[in-house]
Amino acid sequence: MPESQLSTKHLLGIKYLTKQDLHLIFDTAKEFKEVINRPIKKVPSLRDITVANLFFENSTRTRISFELAEKRLSADTVNFSAASSSVKKGETLLDTVNNILSMKVDMVVMRHPAPGAPMYLSKKIDANIINAGDGTHEHPTQALLDAYSMQEALNSDLAGKNICIFGDILHSRVALSNIYCLTKLGANVRVCGPPTLIPKHIGKLGVDVSFDVRKSLEWCDVANVLRIQLERQDIKYFPSLREYHNTFGISKAMLDGLNSDVVVMHPGPINRGVELTGDAADSDQSIILEQVENGVAVRMAILFLLASRRKV
Ligand code: CP
Numbered sequence: 001m002p003e004s005q006l007s008t009k010h011l012l013g014i015k016y017l018t019k020q021d022l023h024l025i026f027d028t029a030k031e032f033k034e035v036i037n038r039p040i041k042k043v044p045s046l047r048d049i050t051v052a053n054l055f056f057e058n059s060t061r062t063r064i065s066f067e068l069a070e071k072r073l074s075a076d077t078v079n080f081s082a083a084s085s086s087v088k089k090g091e092t093l094l095d096t097v098n099n100i101l102s103m104k105v106d107m108v109v110m111r112h113p114a115p116g117a118p119m120y121l122s123k124k125i126d127a128n129i130i131n132a133g134d135g136t137h138e139h140p141t142q143a144l145l146d147a148y149s150m151q152e153a154l155n156s157d158l159a160g161k162n163i164c165i166f167g168d169i170l171h172s173r174v175a176l177s178n179i180y181c182l183t184k185l186g187a188n189v190r191v192c193g194p195p196t197l198i199p200k201h202i203g204k205l206g207v208d209v210s211f212d213v214r215k216s217l218e219w220c221d222v223a224n225v226l227r228i229q230l231e232r233q234d235i236k237y238f239p240s241l242r243e244y245h246n247t248f249g250i251s252k253a254m255l256d257g258l259n260s261d262v263v264v265m266h267p268g269p270i271n272r273g274v275e276l277t278g279d280a281a282d283s284d285q286s287i288i289l290e291q292v293e294n295g296v297a298v299r300m301a302i303l304f305l306l307a308s309r310r311k312v
Helices: 019-036 061-072 093-101 117-122 140-154 173-184 213-219 241-248 252-256 288-310
Strands: 050-055 076-081 107-112 128-134 162-166 188-192 208-210 222-225 263-265
Touching: 019 061, 019 140, 019 173, 019 288, 050 061, 050 093, 061 076, 061 107, 061 128, 061 140, 061 288, 076 093, 093 107, 093 117, 107 117, 107 288, 117 128, 128 140, 128 288, 140 173, 140 222, 140 263, 140 288, 162 173, 162 213, 173 188, 188 213, 208 213, 213 252, 263 288
Parallel strands: 050 076, 050 107, 107 128, 162 188, 162 222, 188 208, 222 263
Antiparallel strands: none
């Protein structure tokens, strides 16, 4: 396999990528970032490719970002939303996808509430599958755009950098994909949040654990703050949102009290005033909108590299 190819046919999770894959994706994304900042933002790289965006769960950023990435690469696209589809009439995932594929689709971008749904499909169909978030499992393109944005903000690779992931680690696919990605890149990774929202055996993934937000902010170069995922919490993990904010929320005043400037990130959507105050989210230290911009370039890189592999 030439070094300019990914080691995998699908993007199911960061767990299945090599360090070399990560660097290839970042180098390719850098080139596409330059392209999307030109007056003419479109290239013909995916002109003969049809991509189906299958969203079985809500999304704003990921869906628009993939659609834009596909359009910038000149792919043909079809969009599917479970809420307005025959899934509501009882059709299975495999039947839905096979019907779409019989219309000659080459690549599938899929978000699904069930962990493992993209892996299941990849064993049943021939198209390249890109996981756009599967339940509480992985959100690989979010982790890739996060790591790319961290490198850009720090103007450095991430080996030896201190990255803390704050918040609801238990229910977060972004947390797991970030942990796989950042540890592969040699960063020191910590998770910080209430004990009830941190999985018991997470240390086995090579991260350390803290329950102290202030100490963790003092320690880190980058704070990746995650959303409290109330829609996935069927029991109470903390007494109230106000108490969560008082103990684990991050504010501009806390950032101003640190000895160094921590880079602040959030994958969105933000619960303003819960995990992050509005003034922290909008501060000069925040790169939240840069993350969104970089998401298009990173997704162009993934689509391009997986499509290139089809020709091998
Ligand atoms: N970050 C993220 O996945 O956002 P959406 O749910 O809006 O796609």
